[in-house]
Amino acid sequence: MANIMYWEAIQRAHDEEMARDPLVICMGEDIGVAGGTYKATKGLYEKYGPLRVMDTPISEGGFTGLAVGASFLGVRPIVEIMSVNFAWLAMDQMFNSAAKVRYMSGGQLTAPCVFRSAGGAAHQLGAQHSARMEKVFMGIAGLRVVTPSNPKQAYGLLKSAIRCDDPVFINEHELMYNMKGEVPDGEYFHPLEGSEIARAGTDVTLFGYNISVHWCLKAAEILDKQYGISAEVVDLYSLAPLDRAGIKASVSKTHRAVIAEEDEAPVGVGSEVIAIINEECFFELDAAPVRVHSALVPQPYNHTLEKATIPDHEDVVKAVLKMFGKA
Amino acid sequence: MKIEDKKRVLREMVLHRRFEERCYQAYIERKIGGFLHLYPGQEACCNGVMEAARPGHDYVITGYRDHVHAIKCGAEPKEVMAELYGKETGSSKGRGGSMHIFDAGKRFMGGYALVGGPFPLAAGIAKAIQLKGGDEIAICFLGDAANNQGTFHETLNMAALWKLPVLFVCENNLYGIGTSIERSTAVVHQHKRVAAYNIPADECDGQDIEIVYEHARKAVDHVRAGNGPFFLELMTYRYRGHSMSDSRGYRSREEEELWKQRDPIFILRDRLIAEKAITMAEFEAIEKETDAYIENEVIKFAEESPEPRVEDLEKYVLADRDTQLPWLTGKAA
Ligand SMILES: Cc1ncc(C[n+]2csc(CCOP(=O)(O)OP(=O)(O)O)c2C)c(N)n1
Ligand SMILES: [Mg+2]
Secondary structure, eight states, X not given: OEEEEXXXXXXXXXXXXHHHOTTEEEXXXXXXXXXXXXXXXXXXXXXXXXXXXXXXXXXXXXXXHHHHHHHHTTOEEXXXXXXXXXXXXXXXXXXXXXXXXXXXXXXXXXXXXXXXXXXXXOSSOOTTSXXXXXXXXXXXXXXXXXXXXXXXXXXXXXXXXXXXXXXXXXXXXXXXXXXXXXXXXXXXXXXXXXXXXXXOOSSEEEEEOTHHHHHHHHHHHHHHHHHOOOEEEEEOOEEESOOXXXXXXXXXXXXXXXXXXXXESTTSHHHHHHHHHHHHHGGGOSSOOEEEXXXXXOOOSSHHHHHHHSOOHHHHHHHHHHXXXXX | OOXXXXXXXXXXXXXXXXXXXXXHHHHHTTSSOSOOOOOTTOHHHHHHHXXXXXXXXXXXXXXXXXXXXXXXXXXXXXXXXXXXXXXXXXXXXXXXXXXXXXXXXXXEXXXXXXXXXXXXXXXXXXXXXXXXTOSOOEXXXXXXXXXXXXXXXXXXXXXXXXXXXXXXEXXXXXXXXXXXXXXXOSOSSGGGGGGGGTOOEEEEESSOHHHHHHHHHHXXXXXXXXOOOEEEEEEOOOSSOSSTTOOOTTSOHHHHHHHHTTOHHHHHHHHHHHTTSSOHHHHHHHHHHHXXXXXXXXXXXXXXXXXXOGGGTTTTSSXXXXXXXXXXXXXXX
């Protein structure tokens, strides 16, 4: 096991796959000579050259479509969208071309593309650079969506996404690229579907994904130490499809659910998980499920207002205590 | 340009330079957060064009490198600084930040963070001017790399088709973040790209304000006279990194030095000295006065201004509900 950073894990997955298959290529703004805004493609330009590590113009709609077109002929492009906020410009090609081509062509064409992007809110980047957009991607038929919460997942999910014949969107997080964690030394393919129990517990399930898994883990620690509440943390690394069986299994055990998301509430991961709970195990519930989420405002620049929009582990703790009638 | 105007603009350009340098310092001191894109090196572009246009009357829109454009349109420097400090007194009430300076009263229609986003907005502003029959023009300042967005081509086509009163100013500083123009763009000289849309275009040195002014005057006159859009390319250079996290590994110190020898402020200063309109001592006094003004009025105001209140978090998300009730409830009289 190597203890490496999230960005290094992503870089390693690129490197291994590019070394194995000459049709694996990557592209994006400043990913080549500059090595990538978050270093996720560091050193690849020097190793694989400009034909396979492409510094693109600022043409998100154009180069994303180009990648999709190349994938029709078996190329496996990994497209980096510098920030998820810019993905709006690429969505036409992701949604209308990549996600639908297999169906529209009756299975003749496929678009085995990987789209990676830095999501989440960082620090004071303002309304047009702080959007959380998981919700936008997770309702598109034909598109898989995964979101790594640690370096092992970042590595293994990218490896599997490159090999998978479906288009996959990988939602990373601006604040997590320097996070360290254990990654297997040997090749490792993380499942693209399912969920993971990040911490076992019996009294309540805390659902998180990406950065909110860490709020949940921290909250579980506090709930255990200070309040004697045993929380289970479920890491929903796959957002499309969501793991119905995993959600059902955990709620059937704990009978309570809190969903923590950095995104705003409407039409989001939380609403979807609650719908699944209703459909799969409504009568197992001892309390109404609760969402912890951001305020529905364009991200304010001001630091204090920004903090007020985004939840953290304390909000998760509060939600659980309220559910248990302790607050 | 008239001597008096040149002297005034020199003073303004010194303010623009020192303001930006002071932002740099405030960022290091963590008074300013988020992304910060500074303008030193490019002052003659904004100033030259706006001297030929009518600041406060013509509509201006730009990207994230927007402080100087806002100030040139008439925004109060102290309100721009307060915005960077995230204060309630800021030009966007602390909600926008560096990339989103707005001053609608001065017809500065804002800074936008998505590359290429302002192109069609500028054309839309021009459309509104056309409908309302005013003599204003819309001016869109953007970088070279922005021209690789589809919005560039789509907007040029519409602007030409509908003869919209919009002036596109391309500040070609040769880089889009860390990628040089040769590596991102098939054509280095951007004015060549607009020929296909039947839009007249021009290119000139962007470091010498008098040259910019002469070319901009023709451009502005063309648009204001109702002849439709114009595209003006200014060859320039940004002295600092793209934003604060940029160590400029993609370009050489020699290249930077060459461009620093063509500093727009020094070009104008030296010309005015040669014309005996000012002395070096007077120039140095301007710098000192400017620094004192920035410290005593601009920074002080930003420092002492209040933060927005958390209770107001949802203010400005939508129109004030009470004003919209007939439409929200369907009970219009
Ligand atoms: C749609 C979109 N894609 C990418 C970015 C990231 N980005 C910000 S500025 C920039 C370079 C723009 O260069 P240019 O248009 O030449 O303007 P300059 O910064 O040189 O003034 C890039 C790629 C963005 N903000 N928006
Ligand atoms: Mg540029």
